[in-house]
Amino acid sequence: MRKSLDAVIETLIFICGMLSIVFVVLIFGFLFKEGFAFFKDFGVLKFITGQFWYPSSEPASFGILPLILGSVLVAVGACLIAVPIGIMTALFISEIAPKGVRDVLKSLVELMAAIPSIVIGFVGMVTVVPLVKNIFNLSTGLTAFAGAIMLAFMAIPTIVTISEDAIRSVPWQYKEGALALGATKWQTIRRIVLKAAMPGIIAAIMLGIGRVIGETMAVMMITGNAAHIPRSIFDPVRTMTATIAAEMGETVRGGMHYRSLFAIGLVLFIITFIVNFTADLFLGKKKNR
Amino acid sequence: MVNKIKVENLSCYYNKKCVLESLNINVVQNEILSVIGPASSGKTTFLRTLNRMNDLDITYSRKGDVYLDDNNIFDMKMESLRKRVGMLFAMPIPLPMSIYENIIYAPKRLGLITRESYQDTIVEQALKDASLWNEVKDRLNSSATRMSGGQQQRLCIARILAVNPEVILFDEPCSGLDPVSTAKVEESMLELKQKYTIVLVTNNVKQASRVSDRTAFFLMGKLVEIDKTARLFVSPKEKATEDYITGRFG
Ligand SMILES: Nc1ncnc2c1ncn2[C@@H]1O[C@H](COP(=O)(O)OP(=O)(O)OP(=O)(O)O)[C@@H](O)[C@H]1O
Ligand SMILES: [Mg+2]
Numbered sequence: 001m002r003k004s005l006d007a008v009i010e011t012l013i014f015i016c017g018m019l020s021i022v023f024v025v026l027i028f029g030f031l032f033k034e035g036f037a038f039f040k041d042f043g044v045l046k047f048i049t050g051q052f053w054y055p056s057s058e059p060a061s062f063g064i065l066p067l068i069l070g071s072v073l074v075a076v077g078a079c080l081i082a083v084p085i086g087i088m089t090a091l092f093i094s095e096i097a098p099k100g101v102r103d104v105l106k107s108l109v110e111l112m113a114a115i116p117s118i119v120i121g122f123v124g125m126v127t128v129v130p131l132v133k134n135i136f137n138l139s140t141g142l143t144a145f146a147g148a149i150m151l152a153f154m155a156i157p158t159i160v161t162i163s164e165d166a167i168r169s170v171p172w173q174y175k176e177g178a179l180a181l182g183a184t185k186w187q188t189i190r191r192i193v194l195k196a197a198m199p200g201i202i203a204a205i206m207l208g209i210g211r212v213i214g215e216t217m218a219v220m221m222i223t224g225n226a227a228h229i230p231r232s233i234f235d236p237v238r239t240m241t242a243t244i245a246a247e248m249g250e251t252v253r254g255g256m257h258y259r260s261l262f263a264i265g266l267v268l269f270i271i272t273f274i275v276n277f278t279a280d281l282f283l284g285k286k287k288n289r
Numbered sequence: 290m291v292n293k294i295k296v297e298n299l300s301c302y303y304n305k306k307c308v309l310e311s312l313n314i315n316v317v318q319n320e321i322l323s324v325i326g327p328a329s330s331g332k333t334t335f336l337r338t339l340n341r342m343n344d345l346d347i348t349y350s351r352k353g354d355v356y357l358d359d360n361n362i363f364d365m366k367m368e369s370l371r372k373r374v375g376m377l378f379a380m381p382i383p384l385p386m387s388i389y390e391n392i393i394y395a396p397k398r399l400g401l402i403t404r405e406s407y408q409d410t411i412v413e414q415a416l417k418d419a420s421l422w423n424e425v426k427d428r429l430n431s432s433a434t435r436m437s438g439g440q441q442q443r444l445c446i447a448r449i450l451a452v453n454p455e456v457i458l459f460d461e462p463c464s465g466l467d468p469v470s471t472a473k474v475e476e477s478m479l480e481l482k483q484k485y486t487i488v489l490v491t492n493n494v495k496q497a498s499r500v501s502d503r504t505a506f507f508l509m510g511k512l513v514e515i516d517k518t519a520r521l522f523v524s525p526k527e528k529a530t531e532d533y534i535t536g537r538f539g
Pocket of ligand 2: 332334
């Protein structure tokens with residue numbers, strides 16, 4: 001009886017495991033099928049380096065360079081904001097803050113991670129966007145910069161939580177050893193703690209970036225949705241994700257435009273895959289030590 | 290006999306609980322003073338008070354004074370005190386970097402290196418003084434965490450020597466080592482006492498009798514007896530001391 005129950009549970013777990021693999025493979029398969037069909041008709045190079053995204057004009061032009069640049073600009077901007085703030089917050093929580101403050105901060109960060117991105121986008125639209133417009137004296141606040149700020153908000157909890165883990169798992173003997181040699185607290189943090197935690201911190205950054213690149217709703221609301229090549233971070237941009245979300249509903253199933261959106265998805269997938277893979281490399285390195 | 294360290298009426302507490310009570314003890318210049326006593330008798334607390342490592346622990350508090358060359362250590366800047374009073378922990382943990390970097394780390398941070406070219410000299414000298422040079426001279430740039438336990442312990446000694454302290458505190462430096470490595474560490478301690486003043490906390494009574502000039506016996510946070518090692522081991526004044534060194538204790 002006991003034994004057969006074991007067997008049933010084992011089979012169930014096996015089926016669930018296989019199912020998730022099957023789903024992933026199916027999604028990939030679909031993405032690749034539609035994407036490659038599009039590449040065959042339009043050409044990969046023309047797609048990636050094309051400067052104009054006019055999917056519904058005659059003749060249509062499917063150049064996603066402006067979309068890629070839009071995504072990159074917003075993501076890089078978000079990282080420039082989120083990485084220093086995230087790492088410093090993690091350091092503050094794990095090394096400097098007294099216990100009471102630390103607990104409050106940690107729960108706040110966790111709370112921040114739980115805010116739905118649509119809410120962040122919405123709040124950003126009514127606060128950050130007008131602020132950016134006024135401070136920099138722009139014709140519109142709906143810019144890559146405003147998007148970067150809001151995305152940074154979303155990446156910070158990831159970066160803080162994982163970096164803080166990495167920093168806290170640095171053996172205390174390292175710190176003690178350095179302090180006993182006469183190093184100051186700050187020297188110890190910079191040269192020993194940060195250095196030993198670096199693989200974990202880099203993984204945290206990568207996962208933060210991963211979240212930022214894949215984000216859709218908030219950027220769609222805030223970045224201005226203009227599919228042209230941006231001249232600066234204060235230009236409106238449109239990201240790859242926003243393009244897919246905005247246009248999927250208007251396409252003819254199986255048509256060129258429809259397939260082009262799958263091709264964008266494929267490009268996006270390759271980018272996030274590279275980012276996650278890099279993060280795994282660093283996390284793996286940490287574990288093997 | 291010059292007193293290098295003078296401890297006056299020192300009491301230490303964790304969470305207000307007294308673990309070291311009105312301690313009066315002197316450490317003479319260039320001697321090895323060993324501190325023996327059963328577990329939890331306050332030996333580590335004593336050492337960690339001498340270079341103020343315990344100041345990092347918020348549950349810790351103390352009364353009384355400690356003087357290093359007649360300067361109250363509690364008035365000194367912590368970093369400069371720790372430069373003068375080095376400490377070796379029971380678990381030898383090299384910093385996660387190469388052998389060379391481990392040794393040069395502290396001199397660099399403390400600004401002791403005035404010229405780039407001195408670095409190699411400092412590293413070589415420190416490793417020689419810790420009798421480790423011959424074993425590692427061909428792999429100075431390999432990771433320090435891949436050395437044997439005995440080598441790691443001597444590397445930790447070398448990195449203390451590199452900042453040229455005046456006092457070195459050893460907390461059970463050989464507890465995790467085999468007899469051969471232990472002998473090597475003891476050998477280098479005897480060597481070091483020419484230049485430094487040493488306080489050695491040890492659980493190994495025989496080790497105290499082998500290397501130290503004077504021995505102090507701690508019991509439950511109190512100094513029971515301190516005397517010349519030769520005398521204390523032959524004719525201890527207190528019954529408790531005798532019981533402990535003959536192994537009849539507890
Ligand atoms: N960080 C700490 N927080 C609270 N209590 C502590 C702390 N460190 C030591 N104690 C307590 O203080 C007392 C003395 O400890 P100490 O480590 O000085 O003893 P010791 O003589 O070094 O013992 P051992 O031979 O086991 O190393 C013990 O009762 C111990 O439980
Ligand atoms: Mg101890």
